[in-house]
Amino acid sequence: MKVAVIHDWLNGYRGGEIVLDSILKLYPNADLFTLFYKKGSLNANIENRKIYTAFTDKLPFPSKYRLYLPLFPTAIETFDLREYDLVISSSHCVAKGAITSPDSVHISYIHSPMRYVWDLYYDYFPNNSGLKFFITQLISNYLRNWDVSSAARVDMFTCNSEFISRRIQKFYRRESEVIYPPCLPENYKVETETKDDYYLIVSAFAPYKRIDLAIEAFSENKKKLLIIGGGQDEAKLKKTIPKNIEFLGKLNREETVKYYKKAKAFVFPGLEDFGIAPVESQAYGTPVIAFGKGGALETVVKNQTGIFFKEQTTNSLNQAILDFERLEFKKNDFQKNINRFTEEKFIQKLKKQVDKLVKRLG
Helix, strand or coil: CCEEEEECCECCCCHHHHHHHHHHHHCCCCEEEECCECCCCCCHHHHCCCEEECHHHHCCCHHHHHHHHHHHHHHHCCCCECCCCEEEEEECCCHHHCCECCCCEEEEEECCCCHHHCCCHHHHCCCCCHHHHHHHHHHHHHHHHHHHHHHHHCCEEEECCHHHHHHHHHHHCCCEEECCCCCECCCCCCCCCCCCCCEEEECCCCHHHCHHHHHHHHHHHCCCEEEECCCCCHHHHCCCCCCCEEEEECCCHHHHHHHHHHCCEEEECCCCCCCHHHHHHHHCCCCEEEECCCCHHHHCCECCCEEEECCCCHHHHHHHHHHHCCCCCCHHHHHHHHHHHEHHHHHHHHHHHHHHHHHHHC
């Protein structure tokens, strides 16, 4: 089979790109299609192949690519995929809406339906008046309609969690198969080290990540919090920071792992689709303090590998921190839990679904 893989954009190596990396290991000769490509921002397995980009990649101000969101549906539809037998889309925005040949098979791995026009719309666009908000409403209405209609182009949906499976059913009225992301290598052994007295966040600085909530909570409790990452909310988050909270910026993988290993606990305050970072934290024997909704409920075992707080409030988070400090954690519990999230399991399950779909439609 001639295989095409479609990914929304390639300008960094985050959770979606970890999944993409494993898809390309399953199909090493696949051609890759994307809206934007920043050379040097990914690993060799992704970059060492033919990468096709849409007209959006030639637009000015590439770092402001989100401003071109209204153009994304048109851009993804410009790819000529007629010669491909199998198309796999890795989608958190528009990749699933690519137009494929009637004779091809299209399986889509959904990281999330377009969150900024669905359940997190008011987190991204909090203003409720004025011309800007009216224009945003018009664009979002168009994107929602396109998102639903383009779902019919997909032959089979897979996704990263039961949480997202329910979103797919709600918004697209389609069934989906859950395949947990490839967070760790097969036969990975949990590494534990003596913990230092600090809490850790590793995250992009997007509104729904709720880094602001963690900052407010730690401003009250005076415990040490280290934050690794960067992004669109960085300037706003850094405005008033007490001495017990430190921003470390964007660190490389090796440096980040050192902080994972020594952290007292990993703080995960947002509502996430899945969240690879909490799994990585548990791989180093570091418990997770997470908001008790979304993907965290599937990756963290209550009172064994972490603890949940019920509401996104400072009181709820600080109470969970106090409860956490009274618990003890066992290495075996971490090992048993993370065994569910290996790359080999992801590849095996994805291949099984592709083979089943090709057999049914072939």
